[in-house]
Amino acid sequence: MTNRRARTLAVVTLALALPLVVFMVIRLDGDTGTSAPQPVSAPATSAASPTASPVPTDLTVIAPGRPGETAATRPAHEVRDAGPAPHNSLDVWFVRMMIPHHAQALAMAELAPDRAADPDVRAIADRIRASQGPEMGMMRGWLQTRGLPAEIQGHDHGTMRGMQSPEAMRQLAAVRGADFDRLFVRMMTEHHQGAIQMATDLLTVGSDLTLNEFANSVATEQTVEIERMREILAR
Template sequence: MTGRQGRVWLAVTALVALLVVVGVALTRSGDERPAADAASPSATVSPVDAPPVVVPGRPGEAAATRAAQEVREGAPPRYNSLDVWYVRMMIPHHQQAVEMATLAPDRAADPRVRAVADRIRAAQGPEIGVLRGWLGARGLDAEVPGHDHGAMRGMQSADAMRQLAAARGAEFDRLFVQMMTAHHEGAVIMSTDLLKVGVDQTLQEFANSVATEQSAEIARLRELIAP
């Protein structure tokens, strides 16, 4: 091989080597591009706007409204069928207690009876809102078609409610204390039962509050008719 042929051969070899290096570099670049594209912000799907969600507060506190995205980012709420049953039953149970208490200002003779009735209205009225908010936040209906609420513990019959509404003075006081005591006892039993079988933390706190506060009120009611 002459000197000129050797120089030509070296030039061709160098050109081939350069093309190989460039080809490998382009191949690696092509492999890495999809990963970069996947991490690109443009690949992120924006969440769909959703209406706000009503979040029930603790016992005695009003419900709050929060953005749906904030609620979804947290852990999903845990509850069972017995939690739902308790809320659906406690709403009409509280409503009857408020109805009884509303009769007292114009009918009770004992100011202590009126004071107890005022406390019941102030406590159980807002709690009804909390219970409704709990159901609404989970897309659940408050009503149970075909259910007889009169069969619940402590619920007073329609005849007993009419008798209470017709009473005045000392007779009203006696009936009110008797009926509200039985009514509270029913709520305490329902709440104590939920504490054994429910799983929702908000309702556990609510039921514990009902059991504690209404047990104390039962003692106060009994003092009103003590000899």
């Protein structure tokens, strides 16, 4: 009797324990410690993380027009560094002619400190040296940037407007005092008038904006200097 009870108790105990064993086996089989390691997702980029900002597509750039024309706006992404500004053959001709034209004005102005009697004449000569020397450097640089030579073989620069003859230059170097003042003013006035005409012509036919601004400056400044020289002669 006792043995029958013991067997019955053992069967009941096994029946109760079997589901628990099965449950534990299932848990152990699905445990992450026995499975293949799972990849770790990269953390989301926070707002503070440095990232490349996208280029705005709604920005506009003001593109200046030629003298007398209004400016236009263009989308920023369409604007590119295109190198030197476009130019035409008349721009190149103007620069090549204006360099020797300036050179003669400098040669005349360099005579004034030792020969002029009127301090106003010496002041004008100083102004010419201070402005036209750097302008010659600018024009040579303009040609060099574009791979263009400065000289024109076989061209007679003496035929340009306002250019003084070699004989007139010798006469200017040979006089002193009031005679120098009168001759200098007459010759430089003619020289400036020629430069103003050359600059004015470029404003109607040139395409380079830098040269247009330069030509306008030449015409304006040399017109002022002509008026000052006329005042000297009128005294």
